[in-house]
Amino acid sequence: MFNQLFPNVDWVKMWEATYDTLYMTVISTGVTFVLGLVIGIVLFLTSPHQIWANKIVNFLTGSLVNIFRSIPFIILIILLIPFTKYLLGTIRGVNAALPALIIGSAPFYARMVLIALREIDKGVIEAARSMGAKTSTIIWKVLIPESFPALLSGITVTAVTLVGYTAMAGIIGAGGLGNLAYLEGFQRSREDVTILATIFILIIVFILQWIGDAITAKTDKR
Amino acid sequence: MIELKDISKIYRTKNGEITAVNDVNLSINKGEIFGIIGYSGAGKSTMIRLLNGLEKPSSGTVEVNGQKISSISGTQLRQARQKISMIFQHFNLLWSRTVADNIAFPLEIAGVPKAERAKRVKELIDLVGLSGRENAYPSQLSGGQKQRVGIARALANNPEVLLCDEATSALDPETTDAILELLLDINKRLGLTIVLITHEMHVIRKICRRVAVMEAGRVVETGDVLQVFQNPQAEITKNFVMQVSGTKESKESIEQILVNYPTGKIVKLTFIGNKTEQPVISQIIKDFDVEVNIVHGNITQTTSGPYGTLIVQIDGKPNQVEEAFKLLATREIQAEVIDHV
Numbered sequence: 001m002f003n004q005l006f007p008n009v010d011w012v013k014m015w016e017a018t019y020d021t022l023y024m025t026v027i028s029t030g031v032t033f034v035l036g037l038v039i040g041i042v043l044f045l046t047s048p049h050q051i052w053a054n055k056i057v058n059f060l061t062g063s064l065v066n067i068f069r070s071i072p073f074i075i076l077i078i079l080l081i082p083f084t085k086y087l088l089g090t091i092r093g094v095n096a097a098l099p100a101l102i103i104g105s106a107p108f109y110a111r112m113v114l115i116a117l118r119e120i121d122k123g124v125i126e127a128a129r130s131m132g133a134k135t136s137t138i139i140w141k142v143l144i145p146e147s148f149p150a151l152l153s154g155i156t157v158t159a160v161t162l163v164g165y166t167a168m169a170g171i172i173g174a175g176g177l178g179n180l181a182y183l184e185g186f187q188r189s190r191e192d193v194t195i196l197a198t199i200f201i202l203i204i205v206f207i208l209q210w211i212g213d214a215i216t217a218k219t220d221k222r
Numbered sequence: 223m224i225e226l227k228d229i230s231k232i233y234r235t236k237n238g239e240i241t242a243v244n245d246v247n248l249s250i251n252k253g254e255i256f257g258i259i260g261y262s263g264a265g266k267s268t269m270i271r272l273l274n275g276l277e278k279p280s281s282g283t284v285e286v287n288g289q290k291i292s293s294i295s296g297t298q299l300r301q302a303r304q305k306i307s308m309i310f311q312h313f314n315l316l317w318s319r320t321v322a323d324n325i326a327f328p329l330e331i332a333g334v335p336k337a338e339r340a341k342r343v344k345e346l347i348d349l350v351g352l353s354g355r356e357n358a359y360p361s362q363l364s365g366g367q368k369q370r371v372g373i374a375r376a377l378a379n380n381p382e383v384l385l386c387d388e389a390t391s392a393l394d395p396e397t398t399d400a401i402l403e404l405l406l407d408i409n410k411r412l413g414l415t416i417v418l419i420t421h422e423m424h425v426i427r428k429i430c431r432r433v434a435v436m437e438a439g440r441v442v443e444t445g446d447v448l449q450v451f452q453n454p455q456a457e458i459t460k461n462f463v464m465q466v467s468g469t470k471e472s473k474e475s476i477e478q479i480l481v482n483y484p485t486g487k488i489v490k491l492t493f494i495g496n497k498t499e500q501p502v503i504s505q506i507i508k509d510f511d512v513e514v515n516i517v518h519g520n521i522t523q524t525t526s527g528p529y530g531t532l533i534v535q536i537d538g539k540p541n542q543v544e545e546a547f548k549l550l551a552t553r554e555i556q557a558e559v560i561d562h563v
Contacts, residue, residue, distance in 0.1 A: 094349075127314035130274055131328040131375075132303035141327070147320040221359040222317050 006191040013140040013180060020094050021176035024166040025204070028101035029159040035106040036158070037151070039065065040113020051135050073104045073165050077172055089175055096172035109158045111125050116150035117143055149220040156212025159205060160205050167201065176199050223415050224250035224273065224383065225444070229282035231268050231439075242268040243279070244439035250432075255409050255416040255525070257447070259462055260436035266419040269436070270385050270437050273417060274306045275299050287382045304332050307376035309430045310472070313368040313387035315360040321371050322356040328378040346374040348403065366397035371449065373404060384408075386418035390425060399527040406525075421466040425501045427451065435459045448526040452494050452556070466522050467531050476560060479517050479535055488517065493530040493558040501552055512538035526557030533560070 002009075039061060045051050046058040072080070077100040084091050084099050120143065128142045144151070167178025177197045185194030231243040242265045260266045271277040272284050275291045289302050301356045307328070315324050322343050330338045347356050350370040360368055369389060376384055386405070390398040406429045407465060409416050420426065421482040425432050428449060433450055435443040435458060442456040451467075454460045489503075507514055513537040522529045536543050550557045 044330035074255040121312075121314065123312055124316060125274065125311055127308070127310060128327075128331075130276060130303060131331050131379075133331045134300065137331055140314065142332070143306035146316060146317065217320075222361055 006192040006196050008110065008184075008188075008192050010184070014196065014200070017197070018042055018204075019139060020174075021163065021166050021170075021178070021201070021204065021219070024094050024101060024169070024174065024176060025159060025162050025208075026098050028105065028162050028166075029155065031098075032105045032109050032158055032162070033155050036109030036155075037103065037144075038111055039106065039110035040117065040170065041143065043110060043114045043140075044117040044143070045077075045135075051129075051138070064066045065110050068103060068107040069111065071104075073100075074168055076100055076104050077169060092173045094175050095167035097166065097176075100169060101162060104165060105147055105158050106163070109154060112154035112158070113151060116147040116154060117151060120146045146183055148220075149216045150171045151217045152212060152219065159208050159212070163164040163201060163205055163208070223252040223282075224248075224417065225281045226272070227285075228267075229272065229279045229284065230282045230558060231265075231272065231277060231469050240512045241439050243468075245284075248434060248441060248444070250415060250417060252415055253404070253409070253413050253427050254431045255418070257430035257433045258417070258436055259421065259423065259433060260419075260540055261421055261428055261458075263297070264436040265439040266436050267387065269421065270417065270419050271306075273383070274303050274308060292448045299471070304379045305363055305381050306383045306385065307374040307379065307381040307391045308385040308387060309369065309376050311358070311391050313365075313372045313392075314370055315368060315375075320359055320375040321352060323379055324371055325374045326361070328375055329560060332379050332394050334531070342378060346377060348375045349377070349408075365393050365399075366400060369393065369397075369401050370404070372409070373401075377408065380412075381414060383417065386416065386420075388420060389418065390420070390422065391463050398422075398425070405429055419467045419509075423462040426462075427466055427522055427529075431525055435462065443448070445507070445527060447524050448529060451524065451529045452492060467529075475517050476533060478513070486513070486535050487543060488533065488535050488560045490558045490560055491534065491550065492526070492558070493521075493532070500512055500553065502550065502555065503532075506536070506549060509549065510538065510542045510546045512536050512542050512546050 043058065043061050045060065045067070046054040067109070080093055080100045080103065086098050087099060088096055090096055124146060125138060125142060128138050128175070131141070166174070166176050169177040169180050170178030170180070173179070177200055181197035183188060183193045185197060226246055226248040227399060229243055230241065232238045233242055244265070246269070252488065258269060266352060272279055273286055275294070279292050282292070282489045283290060286302070286306055291302060307310050316327065319327065319349045321376045325343045325346050326339050329342060334342065343356070347353055350373050352367060352370050352374065355363065355367065360371065365372065371519070372389075389405075390401050391541060393401060402425060405416060405455050408414065409429075415524055418430070419427065432445065433447050435450075437456070443450065443454070450459060451463055454463045503514055503516075506512060509534045513536070515537070516531040517535060518531075518533065520531050536546055547557060
């Protein structure tokens with residue numbers, strides 16, 4: 001039945017493209033989580049009245065985040081071509097998409113981290129300080145665990161955005177479902193391929209959202 | 223134990239300077255429960271945070287437990303803080319941790335090994351009466367239970383000083399009393415010094431030995447709680463004493479009495495300590511030809527003994543009333559004639 005509905009679909013290519021999309025999404029989400037968390041924590045701790053309160057560092061980090069967050073992703077990919085080429089020696093393939101995916105989404109996630117950290121009760125940080133906690137203890141044992149559900153729902157949103165970004169990256173040659181839908185579907189007028197690729201992307205997004213929501217609910221003890 | 227010398231704290235804001243604490247000198251003895259009372263904005267929050275270095279004074283020195291808190295920093299200050307713990311109005315527990323893990327937090331900070339931590343947590347949970355709740359999360363606890371966790375957490379590293387930042391202000395009256403009992407019990411059992419700030423005179427009279435009254439950044443009055451109750455000097459102190467002696471409510475009944483009984487005298491008697499147990503009133507009635515009409519009475523328990531006020535109308539022949547007064551004076555009871563409200 002599938003073959004009647006989707007006569008032009010090459011299943012080997014379809015699965016390969018799905019794997020590529022998943023690969024790009026998972027790796028870039030992982031790196032974005034770590035990078036965004038670091039930047040977000042720096043933004044938080046250097047803001048006024050915090051432990052590392054520092055106007056200059058806060059301003060510079062904040063500006064950098066805002067600049068990269070404002071550049072449309074499709075333009076960012078093009079701007080980063082020389083950088084990617086220097087880093088990986090090529091601009092084709094799934095790995096070549098990673099720098100742009102990460103640089104595009106880490107500042108976005110850093111903002112979400114900042115919002116999550118601001119939601120933490122100031123009194124809890126004060127309590128930890130009153131117990132003689134070091135800053136590293138406050139980061140690992142107060143800031144991250146206390147904002148964890150918000151950090152998780154933030155990374156879920158980011159991961160979903162990243163699935164979309166991989167499709168855009170696909171169009172300029174990164175591979176994945178976006179690439180397949182464009183080259184095999186759109187350019188060859190095979191609508192069934194485009195539709196199936198879209199369905200696959202939707203399924204990936206739903207699964208990501210479902211996993212994110214489930215873990216968030218489980219860790220939220222408020 | 224705790225010595226504040228010439229302390230001032232000035233905050234610089236966009237709208238100019240704000241003096242939160244103004245030239246305060248204070249000394250608190252080892253093992254006592256010391257209360258600082260004031261309305262919000264009086265500077266008591268800043269005061270208590272000077273004691274563990276969460277705030278640094280603009281001038282003056284803070285010495286706690288032999289260490290100059292106002293001048294140490296880094297590791298030295300962090301180690302000192304492990305012996306000066308604090309409980310808070312809004313408890314400030316980590317919602318992501320269970321009761322047991324919250325209490326273990328300061329032990330983790332102090333680097334206590336895991337097995338020892340578990341043992342100590344168990345002791346503390348028993349001490350504050352939370353057995354059976356160790357695996358609950360803060361969100362599953364009542365306010366009083368949360369404060370018990372706060373207290374257990376504060377006691378984890380065997381502190382020398384416990385700072386209480388409006389620790390009962392978010393609790394209902396019954397829970398407040400239970401928490402105050404617990405603090406009193408801990409003070410007796412462990413001999414640790416407790417400094418608390420509050421805006422409720424009830425808290426002061428219930429557990430404090432000495433009190434400092436703050437207004438606009440200054441300490442306007444200090445002394446033994448009983449003495450302050452008996453003989454408040456500053457206007458603000460009189461207001462605070464009225465909170466618990468109930469004399470505010472009695473104003474109306476006195477007015478009524480003054481109208482109904484234009485003759486005789488309305489007298490406010492103040493009894494301190496064991497004098498509250500003497501049958502003075504019946505003696506006056508027996509010995510002199512006077513009528514005594516009780517308008518208002520109140521006894522307040524403090525840690526140094528009871529303190530009572532009694533408002534009565536004494537009527538009779540002027541010379542008899544005079545004689546009755548003389549008797550009261552020999553009993554060292556303060557008698558004050560009220561002829562207007």
